[in-house]
Amino acid sequence: MSDNETGVLEGFLCPTCMQDLKTQHQLISHVEKQHPEEQDVLQSLKDLVGKAKKKILKLDENDLDSFKSIIRTRNATTKAYRQFEKQELGQITNHTEYFKSVRGTRLEHFAAETNKLLIRLDRLLNFNNTDRRQHEQSVVQWLDGTSVKLCPSCTKSFNLTRRQHHCRLCGSVMCQVCSCFLTVSMAKKMTGALVSQKTEPENETSDDAIRLCGHCLGLLESRHILQERRQAQPIVCELYMQLRSLMSKAEPLCVLYNKMCDSLCSGESTYSLADTQTLRSQLAKQAELMDLVSRKIAALAGTPREIKLHQSIRRASTIYLKEKLLCLPQLPTQEEIDALRKSPPKTINNDNASTQSNTVAIVTGWSPIGQPVPTSDPQESDPLIVQMDVIRGYIREARTSLRFEEVALLEENLRELQNEYHHRQKEKEKTDDNHQLNGSSQ
Template identity: 50%
Template sequence: MAEANLIKEGFLCPICHKDLRSPNNLIAHFQDLHSEEQDILKSIKDLYGKAKKKILKLDEQDLELFKNEITLEKYYLEISEPQDPGQTRSHTDYFKAVRRERLDHRTTETNKLIIRLDRLLRFYGSDRRQQEQELVAWLDGSTVTRCPSCASSFNITRRQHHCRLCGSIMCNSCSYFLAYEAAQTIVAPVHNVDVNNREQVPGKESDSLRICNHCLDMLESRRRVQMEQMRQPIICQLYNHLQNLKSQTQSSVDLYLKMYNSLTSGETTFHLQDTQALRSGIAKKAELIDTLSKKIASLPVEDDTPKVATLQNSIRRATSHYIKEYLLTLPAPPSMQELEQIKKQRSMRNTEEESRVAVRTHIKKVIVTTGWSPSTVNNDSSEAEDPLIEQMNIVRNYIEQARKAQRFEEVESLQENLKMLKETYRQQQILKDS
């Protein structure tokens, strides 16, 4: 009775109830001994296939059915109107306080490392190791049996080493040698170390400092922050260059207008060739300004910063307006024929004015000249030794040099000096004749 109620498990033959241990053995056993029962074999295969799908993976149709069943109607849930939020609590202040405390702590630790590194750079000589231990207390090696970074045990071949900045212990593989040149760039705002005055000690330690990965990470973080603060976007760099060019061009425009007014009024302070050369320089600068503004307008813009495109287009429009309104509208310099006519008219006006002055002051034999030229100077030895004539020749030489270098501001100043010297010399000659 007990054997009849016994439940067997495994891959059992449905005919002889023999355990075949595996599905392949069961199918082979049934085909060999019970081949007449093909319908039963087919049912076994179908049963095995369904069981396999259930065990390994849900059937796709069953999965779609499962998805359809998980709906609000299945559980008779109704969509309700959104409710007003209840009592809330902001954790922003707490988060800022925690972040501020951690940032302050990291900044303090980084500043300590910078100060220690600055002092370590001043140590040199045979007693440098003792000076380093006096600056930073080294951890007792007897209490550390493994490297904190790689968990390797210390032995004869793997010795203990100390970080020169924090005094912690590490193995040689987990330590980093910071070069003196790199250390000097890190502490440059704190102290400028003179490498030439530092005594050179042979060996690797003479030009580097052994530090741990933790100290290295803090120093590198500080350097990255400094680099990010100093780095400017490309649009800022181009815009600064554009503004510098516009400033230079504006000064050239002011000087050109001054030279133009001087030429059109008949003055001899500037030459026509200088005015034409300056106008050509302004045209070249205008081309550079236009090219820079086009480059700014064509810079790529990210999708999350749409206002940058508006800024770029505004810069381009403002630059185009500046070129059209202030650079392309400059008056053209007069031609040689116009300049000669202007000089003749000015000379006639000056002659008439000086004649009226001579009549009023009863001065006889006054020679009226519109400008000093070497042909009007006598070639006797007394005039050759005149310091005024020598000084005027020197000033003329300076004017020629300044004109070749296109330093027109200095040309103007020297022309004024030459005019004063000429007037002084003319007064002397009048006194001599009278």
């Protein structure tokens, strides 16, 4: 050995060719590939690396035990010191703005990268009857596979059995095992694209998958999960909205029921007892539904704060039921109503009958179009009969919709039309009798 070569070499050296391989993984890989016959040397290298790892881990454990003992000693000393003297508040530094700036930069980076991937994914979905491989390479430039010897994910070398594949969104190289696949339906859902049948190739189905790397797929799935969380509504919100809807429907019905009950108790003939009983049964059903929904809300699980909120909603619903729906006045019997009605209902002047009917039709918002055919004789051409049949149809629709105030107005109009019709019939009969008397006298 010459004087220039008297130095001591250090590093991960190959025992056979004395080449410096920089790392232990490269050294073992070099021995496996270049010197496969040196199995004893390879085994000795592996044993040496294992011993070194154990020694390092043992040193780390010893350092950790000593560090824990020092921390316990300091904590005990600090606790004893604080018993005698109160520690003064030191200098406070707020790092919130720094954290926000760092976090904002990272979020902007990931957002820009994810948007870039979504744009490329949308372009992949929208292609005509061209070569698919050519279209995919036009969306993103693929990395040259000749410069990549190992898979970036699993660090395994490419060969005849382990071929190279490219990510369709970033163009990176990977092996088959490290490849991820995204279905076309999920890709459309992520991009929100509605690809028409004309743009879809005829020789492919909607279940064809797009090859991606793990990094690109992770970014797309993270954004998709975040969007679903923002759009998803908690079950407690849905139940609460249902409860509020039931309350909003019950409030005008309660007001109408009290009005109808007062009218019946005062002996008025504006409303009927059957309609009032139907309205009361409807309110009872609404109360049952409210109680059921509030029970479901109270049974929901969650954090202590959420459970407290659920119980508060249940208590508020119970108080509402007790004050609004469970304290409704009792209805009088039919005998009591008949005893109160000593005089027949008041009638309005016959001149205002047609005007009142037209007014009710405008208030209800209904029109004769689509009404059932009048049940009277089709040969009758009296407009009063036709109008009475139309009003009867209005009454049926209003009673089905629980619009009993309009039922009362329509029934009042119907009575006025009936009185007008009977009055005209009597005048017609008197006229006919006079004509007959005049004819017989002549």
